[in-house]
Amino acid sequence: MIIGVPKEIKNNENRVALTPAGVAEFKKNGHTVYIQTLAGVGSGFTDEAYEKAGATILPTIEAVYEIAEMIVKVKEPIASEYKLIKENQLLFTYFHFASSEELTHAMIERKAICLAYETVEKADRSLPLLVPMSEVAGRMAIQEGAKYLEKPMGGRGILLGGVAGVKPANVLVLGGGIVGTQAAKMAAGLGANVTIMDISLPRLRYLEDVMPANVDTVMSNEYNVREAIKLADLIIGAVLIPGAKAPHLITRDMLKEMKPGTVLVDVAVDQGGCIETCTPTTHENPTFVIDEIVHYCVANMPGAVPYTSTLALTNATLPYAIQLANKGWEKACKENEELKKGLNVVNGKIVYKGVSEAWKLPYCHISEVLA
Numbered sequence: 359m360i361i362g363v364p365k366e367i368k369n370n371e372n373r374v375a376l377t378p379a380g381v382a383e384f385k386k387n388g389h390t391v392y393i394q395t396l397a398g399v400g401s402g403f404t405d406e407a408y409e410k411a412g413a414t415i416l417p418t419i420e421a422v423y424e425i426a427e428m429i430v431k432v433k434e435p436i437a438s439e440y441k442l443i444k445e446n447q448l449l450f451t452y453f454h455f456a457s458s459e460e461l462t463h464a465m466i467e468r469k470a471i472c473l474a475y476e477t478v479e480k481a482d483r484s485l486p487l488l489v490p491m492s493e494v495a496g497r498m499a500i501q502e503g504a505k506y507l508e509k510p511m512g513g514r515g516i517l518l519g520g521v522a523g524v525k526p527a528n529v530l531v532l533g534g535g536i537v538g539t540q541a542a543k544m545a546a547g548l549g550a551n552v553t554i555m556d557i558s559l560p561r562l563r564y565l566e567d568v569m570p571a572n573v574d575t576v577m578s579n580e581y582n583v584r585e586a587i588k589l590a591d592l593i594i595g596a597v598l599i600p601g602a603k604a605p606h607l608i609t610r611d612m613l614k615e616m617k618p619g620t621v622l623v624d625v626a627v628d629q630g631g632c633i634e635t636c637t638p639t640t641h642e643n644p645t646f647v648i649d650e651i652v653h654y655c656v657a658n659m660p661g662a663v664p665y666t667s668t669l670a671l672t673n674a675t676l677p678y679a680i681q682l683a684n685k686g687w688e689k690a691c692k693e694n695e696e697l698k699k700g701l702n703v704v705n706g707k708i709v710y711k712g713v714s715e716a717w718k719l720p721y722c723h724i725s726e727v728l729a
């Protein structure tokens with residue numbers, strides 16, 4: 359198969375969908391890979407590195423779309439790319455169709471095969487192509503939180519791990535899923551006193567078993583949250599209710615009960631946030647202060663560490679991309695339920711219920727396109 363990798367053109371997107379190691383893997387399987395010039399530079403991969411791995415560098419995005427049977431990307435196509443997409447072309451990338459009606463209509467019109475990273479799903483309902491970005495964001499939450507706890511950054515002026523004779527900081531993690539677990543691990547490693555709250559008792563049991571001694575687990579409810587925020591120096595919001603807006607576990611009135619200079623990092627901001635006063639911010643301007651409480655609410659945290667994020671993402675996407683190339687999308691999706699769940703729009707038809715419901719557009723059962 360002919361694989362094409364365009365340079366991401368969304369604002370501030372430095373990740374790339376394929377590394378030189380990925381190119382070598384495609385070549386080993388007998389495929390041809392075209393990379394747009396400078397596609398990997400934001401993640402630290404030069405054109406020469408791709409060429410050495412066996413790819414051909416193309417000068418323009420148009421040339422990549424023109425030649426490729428499968429386009430592998432990171433972010434959804436943006437308006438200027440729509441016209442480049444060809445009928446029957448396979449696009450393997452994040453789409454998040456339910457948040458863009460324009461994109462949904464555009465992909466229907468182009469009659470492409472849209473396989474979305476975010477809906478590839480395992481039998482246990484986990485989302486293997488979202489997990490790596492949650493891992494990155496969870497770990498980063500502590501790094502950023504520690505930074506903003508410094509006095510010149512607006513925080514309380516407290517060192518997470520303390521020193522001999524001085525108590526460490528208290529870190530409260532709301533939600534003990536992927537983000538929360540990674541955040542707790544990082545904070546514990548730095549020597550902080552960590553509390554993780556979740557509503558799932560089996561999850562708390564698991565965390566209690568695997569976490570070090572400086573991590574406590576507590577059932578999440580309003581009373582316990584109100585008590586814990588009074589003591590916390592750094593609070594990480596990592597709650598998710600799949601398919602719904604995050605619940606507001608910290609409401610505006612609760613800010614007054616916190617210590618001035620407390621830092622809130624609401625990682626769940628992309629789902630509306632679990633802290634009422636959080637609104638999305640950017641890496642250029644990541645924080646704001648309300649009632650003397652520092653809010654960090656960057657909606658695309660992994661974007662700040664493109665090298666790590668690219669490797670983490672491509673480690674997860676490559677095995678699926680190789681299957682698609684080896685078998686073609688129809689056979690690959692018939693033989694792999696996880697990939698089949700990734701199909702969202704096929705030849706002008708919406709085959710993913712959530713997308714048809716989001717925009718009240720006709721739904722076509724997947725069996726009709728995968729005969």
Ligand SMILES: NC(=O)c1ccc[n+]([C@@H]2O[C@H](COP(=O)([O-])OP(=O)(O)OC[C@H]3O[C@@H](n4cnc5c(N)ncnc54)[C@H](O)[C@@H]3O)[C@@H](O)[C@H]2O)c1
Nearest residue numbers: 492495533534535536537556557578597598626657658659
């Ligand atoms: N800002 C970013 O850059 C970025 C990056 C990656 C992920 N995220 C977001 O981070 C959030 C968490 O993702 P995840 O992968 O860890 O999800 P996850 O499903 O692995 O974990 C969510 C956890 O929240 C718990 N939960 C639900 N309701 C709760 C409540 N009332 N109190 C306490 N816990 C509760 C669940 O039991 C679950 O353990 C998501 O909204 C995700 O989209 C943001």
